[in-house]
Amino acid sequence: MEKTKLEQKLKARRIQPTAMRMLILDFLIRHNEALGLSDLEDHFTRSDRTTLYRTLKTFHDKGMVHEIHDESGITKYALCSDECNCTYPNDMHAHFYCLECDKTLCLTELTVPPVDLPENYQPSSVNYVINGTCSACAS
């Protein structure tokens, strides 16, 4: 994606657009899946772990990405759509985790159903992951 577009996206979320952040955002955009810190480390080999870690944290704090906890046990992050505010229940959606290839992706259209919770339980977000085999691994 072009530099100005990336800048705009970061500014829209009130994130200072540095070179590093634009690279990482671009990387997230190009990969249509949820990524963990180690995925960034593997790609940005000359950047420091901490920078990558804090970038993800900043992105998360500012609502640029959302966190997903799947069977892999590591924390992954996926880009939010431009309109996403990470509010319950509208912005909540399911994810698919492939047990074969270890990849996690957003099923944005698959929103969460309304739920009937016990008395005085107040929901604020949802971590919804469907596990199985993805199409690539099915063959």
Added chain:
Amino acid sequence: MEKTKLEQKLKARRIQPTAMRMLILDFLIRHNEALGLSDLEDHFTRSDRTTLYRTLKTFHDKGMVHEIHDESGITKYALCSDECNCTYPNDMHAHFYCLECDKTLCLTELTVPPVDLPENYQPSSVNYVINGTCSACAS
């Protein structure tokens, strides 16, 4: 719970009923919530981490407990009901994770809805966690 009852439960899952395992099973039964390794460590102070770790793993392998991944980032385990086979979709249910007290509990009655996945995606299990504030923390 009485010793013979615990033994029966373990044997029903084809788990060799040792003293340690009965203690841990009893602990899990008494706590109506999902527990992590550290919770067991805190309670069974004279047992070794490894034993507790491997007991949970054995319980999981044999279908005595199911794994839950919530925002805490640690792997938690909750007892399956006697009839549970951990099969999709019937045995899958939602969980509630309280962001205040860090506790996770099964919402067994809240089963997972049927979903419409992309072509050739095969589901086999679900990790469904609703985050928010529990009744104890609401006040």
Added chain:
DNA sequence: TCAAACTTTGCAATAGTGTTGCATCCAATT
């Protein structure tokens, strides 16, 4: 009953993820 075979437990060590403190660098502002 005893020995062999197998399982469970404990100890030690290690890998991996997540996290923080501090110093340095860079960029924006005056």
Added chain:
DNA sequence: AATTGGATGCAACACTATTGCAAAGTTTGA
């Protein structure tokens, strides 16, 4: 140019998860 604040890099550390191996315990069969 000097000041300020945020971003980055380095080092260190905490915690969870995991494995190898030896010791202890249990089961089985001669």
